[in-house]
Amino acid sequence: MIQDVSQSERLDILLILALAFERNLGKPAEKTSVKLVNESFAALSGEDLEILQTRAQLFDSLPVKEQKIWQASWLDKIRRRGKPTRLDEQINPAQITEVLRSETKAVQELILRHLPINLGAQVASELGLKSSSYTLSKAGHQPINDKIVALVRQKFLSHFVALEDIYEPTAADKLSIRELAKFIRQLGVRETAIACRGISSKESLAVFLGRFNESDAKEIAQYITELEKIKPFWVAEADKLVRRTLERDFQPDDLLQSLGLQLLASGFVRREATAQKYTAQKMSPNESEKWLAYLQKSMEDFSSASTDERLRLEKRQRIFERLTIKFGQPKHV
Structure with missing residues (x-):
């Protein structure tokens, strides 16, 4: 099940509510947040309490004005x-x-x-509506009660989330939207290129790349030459993922997209539902449905993983985070 609130967000909520409760009771302001945490949340697990204490220390270090903000x-x-x-603009x-x-x-x-x-025109076209049916001035429409408009608006917006809703x-x-699509493809190309590192001969590599269209094959080959040193473990992992994906009857034309979606899912395993939904709504409905299925599977795998397997999955998540940051950096020519 997709988690509604991340661990960090949950603990911050506990801290802010404790501070608000303390203030409403008129307790002395000189009590530090760390002391409040130790008094109020001693029953938390060791890990949660340690994280909460760290957050409280950070809060105490802020100037009073920033604490209030x-x-x-x-x-x-x-x-x-x-x-x-x-x-949100990115839907x-x-x-x-x-x-x-x-x-x-x-x-x-x-x-x-x-x-x-522009957005309205595109959506209207996909719905088969003529622009004249909704772009008339308000004078051309029977007035609608403001409360009804507000209810319709709220119901419509409830299907989506905005960036500021993410913790x-x-x-x-x-x-x-466009960057995400490019990033998903890049993840697929990169993973395929890493898997190719495990192909021992040029002839076998040529045969494998020959299964792709010319453009994709060139992109994979280019990525192979640009790859940094990859540990054999990750080459083997990439090989397993590529083979497993191809065995699901994916055609080479679909492989890069499928790999990218799976790797994107692995990077969102420990994110809260709001962040997961925000990314899903940037995709087409069919694509988001596939991605959410991969995400559900990845979360189940992470939940049932052994200690060693979980460490490996966490390592992959950190790699994903670095790749995302690198992708977002300006490209220098």
Whole structure:
């Protein structure tokens, strides 16, 4: 099951609520957050308590003004949790189309009138609606009660999340729709190139690359030459993943995409549901469905993994994080 709240977010919520409770009781302000944590959360597990103490120490080190800003920001986030207030820019138009397909024409037109012009036109086209049916001025429509508009808006927005809803956004969260698609492909190309490191002869490598179209084969070959030194363990892991993926009847044309989605899933195993949903909504409905299935499988594997296997999976997640950061860095010519 996708987790709703990450461990770090859960502990920060405990800290902010404890601080707010202490303030509402009119307790002395000189008590440190660390002392409050030790008094209030002694029953937590050793790991959770240690993390919470570290967060409390960080909070205590902030100037009073920044402490107040942090508390206000967190309390606001808690209050509006599950109540999105805006439509994020990085939502695949096909996801919006999918949501609106199940709505009545009246609701579709109401939503479309409030979308950015270009986005509204694209979604309307996919829904088979003419622009004239929703772009008329308000004078051309019977007035709609503001409360009804607000309810329709809230229901529509509830299908999506915004970047600010994510707890401590990472480089992966900040990828645009187009960047995410490129990154997924790059992950697939990289993993295939790593697997190719295990092919012993040039002839065998040529045969394998010959299964791809010319453009993909050239990209993989180029990546092979640019790869940094890869440990044999990761070559073997890549080989297993590529073989396993091909055995599922994937054609070479689909392989890079499938590999990329699986590797992206491994990088989101320990992220909270909001971050997972935010990334899924950047994809097409079919692609996000595949990715969420991979994500569910990855989470199950992580949950049931032995200590050694979990260390390996955590290592892969750290590699994923480094690749994401590197991908987002400006390219120098």
